[in-house]
Amino acid sequence: MTEEIIIAGFGGQGVLSMGKILAYSGIMQDQEVSWMPSYGPEMRGGTANVTVIISDERISSPVLQRFDTGIILNQQSLDKFEERIKPGGTLLYDPNGITRPPVRKDINIYRIEGARLAAENGNPKIFNMIIMGGFLKVKPIVKVENVEKGLQKSLPERHHKLIPMNIEAIRIGMEHVETENRL
């Protein structure tokens, strides 16, 4: 199994940290992982993206042109990455702020209202974990218990009290992901 994922959105949405948690979760179940961020001025308020690869085998290129899955959190990223998802692949997006929804018919498309759900729960910080939940519902490549272990490993001790809240956010995401196009 090899899963090549692009996560893209605005800086500040938790794109890079979501990728990091995903990568740590892969490590927790003894898989090979790589996490390759875009970095630079675009991180500060502009677009941010990260390529995460989780595989049973040694990972070759950490940099990719085409992806199995795109997790897309703003319009610019949708414009850039929709066409770069492999035929038969998966696109998960948050419709918040999207004016030109995805059009491809040869990929699975899922929608999750992460921004709205986070706001309804009164905590914008759990936004990225809601998205993560949506992703794990449609592509259960890592087990939630391993996400929890990954959080324990990647977060400093003083933030461990936030882990249950993040796991709860994943559950919310899993419950609210909607299918838009299914092959």
Place this chain on the structure above:
Amino acid sequence: MKGNEVIAEAAIRCGCDGYFGYPITPQSEVMETLMLRKPWEETGMVVLQAESEVAAINMVYGAATCGKKVMTSSSSPGVSLKQEGITYLAGAELPCLVVDVVRGGPGLGTIQPAQSDYFQATKGGGHGDYHLIVLAPASVQEMNDFVDLGFELAFKYRNPAMILSDGVIGQMMEKVELSPFKPRWTDEEIEKISGSWALRGKKNREHHIVTSLELDPYGQEKFNRKLQAKYREIEAKEVRYEEIACEDADYLLIAYGSSARICQKTVDLAREQGIKVGIFRPITLYPFPMEALAKWAGRVKGMLSVEMSAGQMVYDVRLAVNGKVKVEHYGRLGGVIHAPEEVLEGFKSAFGL
């Protein structure tokens, strides 16, 4: 861990005595990680943020005169500033480790990954006839491994060593097995290893002078011949490279560092299309694996040097095969990372496939 963070951790673990640096993207995590880790409390390692790249490398020069393991890290524009200190280090035959996490140039350029400082790293970089021992990691694991190896080679040959990385390997995270802790050298060990030249205070011996100055040109020529003899020895003994899927290959991609990783995927894509491609990965860029590469000259139909540059290593590849096989170059420039698919297209068009 990120490649840059691993550099810091590996430095602490290999018994490094001092780090002197100046912030520059995309490698600032090295010093940030060290400051967070506070190794001065754990191992006694000194970590200091200098006022400039120039000061940082000269602090390394001073600290290296003590016979201790000292290092700095920077990225392209910063490494250009460091060249003065680096040629003095080479000229005074001081061991040290310089990490260069390359970004796009020339000038201030971009902060994204590039491999356009190959010439600077492997051909000297500053003034005078000298070389650095240049190691090119292609994984976060090698970022860890090459810190210790870099120091080992630097002290073995009393010559600065460089880890030539780039923004991909520096910024990416992947699994890494950190080296076990080694204590810093004791005074007795330093005396044994570097006692014949290090500045430790004159007592019961001639005074030691660390200098690169020689007023007599014949004396300087003699010193240069000694340096050159050292480089010939390094070229004979320290070449490192990796061959991937080469046995049945009709074509070779020659790539180091992050490009070598990207090319692994290109090889998979090419072989899916029935084109037999392999990778020859130089691990030491100086000494460059001339002979090992030359052996493939009669066995493949073509070689493509894949570098995120306008073509720098390609000159060494051509020197190595000496006209016996067609050698072309492919690479994106200025901080753009070539994707595996792009490399495949570039490869096919270079050889008319």
Place this chain on the structure above:
Amino acid sequence: MSNIQDITKPEHLVYRKTPLLTDNVMHYCPGCTHGVIHKLVGEVIEELDIQDKTIGVSPVGCSVLAYNYLDIDWAQAAHGRAPAVATGISRLHPEKYVFTYQGDGDLASIGCAEIMHACSRGENIVVIFINNAIYGMTGGQMAPTTLLGQVTATTPYGRDPKLNGFPMKITELLAQLDGTCYVTRQSADTPGAVRKAKNAIKKAFQNTRLQKGTSFIEIVGTCNSGWKMTPVDSNTWMRENMFPKYPLGDIKDI
């Protein structure tokens, strides 16, 4: 009555060269201040009995070869970088006495950043700064400390502030920095001045022992070759022109 054997008895010895000075023939011009200062540094190291704990850093400039004249361990630094080199040594050898020996071009021009920040960090080092208002080694060009109107190879019509800017009182600048513990300006043109300069150098090395921070000693000196004067005229010119701009005495002593 007295013969050579009587005269050279040890008990009659009134002066000897400190063994810290090597027997190498100095390359300095006759009349140059460097030789005197080298001797003073050697005497202080001898008197404090710290030869085995002292590491010198020589600059680029006339005193680049200082390492041939003082019998201690030395590092030769790139132009202006001696304070950074000394920082590296001192940080890794905190128990050692580390000093730099620099001229005005090295310290106040190309090495301005390094000296500022070494002093600002309060590196536990001694800096000996020889100010003779000219670049000696390269053939008498303008230095940052060259006086207004002073003729040099690159100010052949005299230093003009519109063209060349003003002379720099780097020592006063450095005294403003919190990291310096002792900042003084001395000369070596009379026996009394030499004694004072030696005391200043000694105090600076004692400050290192006490881990007090950076001690900075400027010595206003002559460059009769660069100034194109006899040694005696150089001393007169220095007193009449340099001392008013660069007044002698302690500027800071904590």
